Amino acid sequence: MQHDKILLAHGGGGILTRELIETIIVPAFGTDPRGLPDAAPVPGTADIMLTTDSFVVKPLFFPGGDIGSLSIHGTVNDLAVSGAKPLAIALSLIIEEGLEVETLRRVVTSAARAARECGVAVVTGDTKVVARREADGLFITTAGVGIRRITTDPRTITPGDAVILSGPIAEHGIAVMSKREGIDFKTQFESDSASVWPLVESLIESGAAVRVMRDPTRGGLAAALMELAADGNITVQLREDAIPIEEGVAAACEMLGLDPLTVANEGKLVVFVSKRDAERTVAVLRTIATGQRAAIIGSVVPAGPVPVTIETRFGSVRAVDMPYGEELPRIC
Amino acid sequence: MQHDKILLAHGGGGILTRELIETIIVPAFGTDPRGLPDAAPVPGTADIMLTTDSFVVKPLFFPGGDIGSLSIHGTVNDLAVSGAKPLAIALSLIIEEGLEVETLRRVVTSAARAARECGVAVVTGDTKVVARREADGLFITTAGVGIRRITTDPRTITPGDAVILSGPIAEHGIAVMSKREGIDFKTQFESDSASVWPLVESLIESGAAVRVMRDPTRGGLAAALMELAADGNITVQLREDAIPIEEGVAAACEMLGLDPLTVANEGKLVVFVSKRDAERTVAVLRTIATGQRAAIIGSVVPAGPVPVTIETRFGSVRAVDMPYGEELPRIC
Numbered sequence: 001m002q003h004d005k006i007l008l009a010h011g012g013g014g015i016l017t018r019e020l021i022e023t024i025i026v027p028a029f030g031t032d033p034r035g036l037p038d039a040a041p042v043p044g045t046a047d048i049m050l051t052t053d054s055f056v057v058k059p060l061f062f063p064g065g066d067i068g069s070l071s072i073h074g075t076v077n078d079l080a081v082s083g084a085k086p087l088a089i090a091l092s093l094i095i096e097e098g099l100e101v102e103t104l105r106r107v108v109t110s111a112a113r114a115a116r117e118c119g120v121a122v123v124t125g126d127t128k129v130v131a132r133r134e135a136d137g138l139f140i141t142t143a144g145v146g147i148r149r150i151t152t153d154p155r156t157i158t159p160g161d162a163v164i165l166s167g168p169i170a171e172h173g174i175a176v177m178s179k180r181e182g183i184d185f186k187t188q189f190e191s192d193s194a195s196v197w198p199l200v201e202s203l204i205e206s207g208a209a210v211r212v213m214r215d216p217t218r219g220g221l222a223a224a225l226m227e228l229a230a231d232g233n234i235t236v237q238l239r240e241d242a243i244p245i246e247e248g249v250a251a252a253c254e255m256l257g258l259d260p261l262t263v264a265n266e267g268k269l270v271v272f273v274s275k276r277d278a279e280r281t282v283a284v285l286r287t288i289a290t291g292q293r294a295a296i297i298g299s300v301v302p303a304g305p306v307p308v309t310i311e312t313r314f315g316s317v318r319a320v321d322m323p324y325g326e327e328l329p330r331i332c
Numbered sequence: 333m334q335h336d337k338i339l340l341a342h343g344g345g346g347i348l349t350r351e352l353i354e355t356i357i358v359p360a361f362g363t364d365p366r367g368l369p370d371a372a373p374v375p376g377t378a379d380i381m382l383t384t385d386s387f388v389v390k391p392l393f394f395p396g397g398d399i400g401s402l403s404i405h406g407t408v409n410d411l412a413v414s415g416a417k418p419l420a421i422a423l424s425l426i427i428e429e430g431l432e433v434e435t436l437r438r439v440v441t442s443a444a445r446a447a448r449e450c451g452v453a454v455v456t457g458d459t460k461v462v463a464r465r466e467a468d469g470l471f472i473t474t475a476g477v478g479i480r481r482i483t484t485d486p487r488t489i490t491p492g493d494a495v496i497l498s499g500p501i502a503e504h505g506i507a508v509m510s511k512r513e514g515i516d517f518k519t520q521f522e523s524d525s526a527s528v529w530p531l532v533e534s535l536i537e538s539g540a541a542v543r544v545m546r547d548p549t550r551g552g553l554a555a556a557l558m559e560l561a562a563d564g565n566i567t568v569q570l571r572e573d574a575i576p577i578e579e580g581v582a583a584a585c586e587m588l589g590l591d592p593l594t595v596a597n598e599g600k601l602v603v604f605v606s607k608r609d610a611e612r613t614v615a616v617l618r619t620i621a622t623g624q625r626a627a628i629i630g631s632v633v634p635a636g637p638v639p640v641t642i643e644t645r646f647g648s649v650r651a652v653d654m655p656y657g658e659e660l661p662r663i664c
Contacts, residue, residue: 011461
């Protein structure tokens, strides 16, 4: 570890998060050196997958969602991108003393609605309370169990594969950020917080040769692709003009000095598929409401000196950088 | 709800915790009016059980354990008392900026050791960081998946059944409390933090007619028995002189003005069995290291005006009160 104390940036989903996991967490639990996967098979079962995420998003309510619905979507999505159909969720609350009971009621009602919409049952939970200034309002940790429908593995990524994205990027991060900072953009940005399971299910049913899937959350599309490039030992070539993004979101990112590739999404799917299945995969995703703007955003080439490159609108090619981690604290 | 803001006591495992769950959590998730169980079956699977708990214990390290080992034992135990063999754990960290990396390393190393000792795999996790004074050092949420070996149900509790406890009470609560408050008792009290799965497994293998099991954690033996009495619609009659407790722990409780029946345990098992199997069950538990002081502590009678009564050493009978919730904050 470069640092002897934890920094906010260790939670940002970038370089420092990866360092923390690789030097402290993974050696302790003695698992795969690539780190603990977002969702993992449960030993002793045939096809059961388990995942967990803590949510510390600030503020608790933002356009397009709240910590309750986000905690359901995030966990459903970790299962979905592992190829598992989400079945059940456990939900644990850490509450700061003094939180309005009405706020808590709104959050759990929203979580319950999101769970119903996702077709998952919240079957168990826990509630802890700490004193004022020992937490910040409310933290939620969800764990999810699903049943594996397909197996994916970044090591099956092959040069020539297509990289497909289900829709426009950076919407969650900008929605939370503008609400938190009270920035008054002309547009009201909405989080894309949603389940990606309908997208994944349509892909599975299409029979396309899916190599691997990810939901590019904290750290954005950049972090997700950097990790897959490392795990698959390949290089990803992106084309900037192919990556869907709302004009207003792009402008907001520019104003805030953020690279939209590093800004969090909470309802998007990245899929690596064989070149042969690329067009068909886009067509399948576009039949789903949340995938109408699906597009091929790049392709896989043999591992080069840089894991992810992007061809800009102006025709130049640059390396995509892994976010360091401090750009957007408490975004999920 | 009696209050419009959350109080520390809402997290104490007593009356206020139950009120919070029954009026806010359960109506939202539309499940069993008795509340969300500690571990619940996963719909769509044959025998998979899911549980979760958040740990906010203060201090992070205490005699007999730390937040890492406790987070494993607590989740293993919720599965075990539901009759499920623990298989896998997901572990999520919420870290306050500024935490020493070395502290984190000690905690996750301890969690990993506890998991190995319990025979469960930590298969996935998450890490979030919040700013100073937005958390208190470190919170851990664990979720566990197990496979059901037997079905238990408080509604099968029958008058005449025996109530059996696996060993002395109140040790976790007193160990944490004396460390936190810097109270210098003559004895160094140690938490009983441990897996109860070996006890449960021995019971299952004995074939005894187990009605229901609980691990009496937050809220102590009193809260566990009050809940079972309500859920089973029966009354429990305890005998004070039959309840194992270390002399020093009893003295410490008296000094601190605590009823040991309401003080948390983290490695004890309460079992309701048919009267016929009572002696044999005690004998079976005593073959396990953590069950050497197992004893029949009471019996079940038809529901009376008071859910749990205790016959004191002096021969008088009093009602056992449900703890209100504020006795011991952040005990687990």
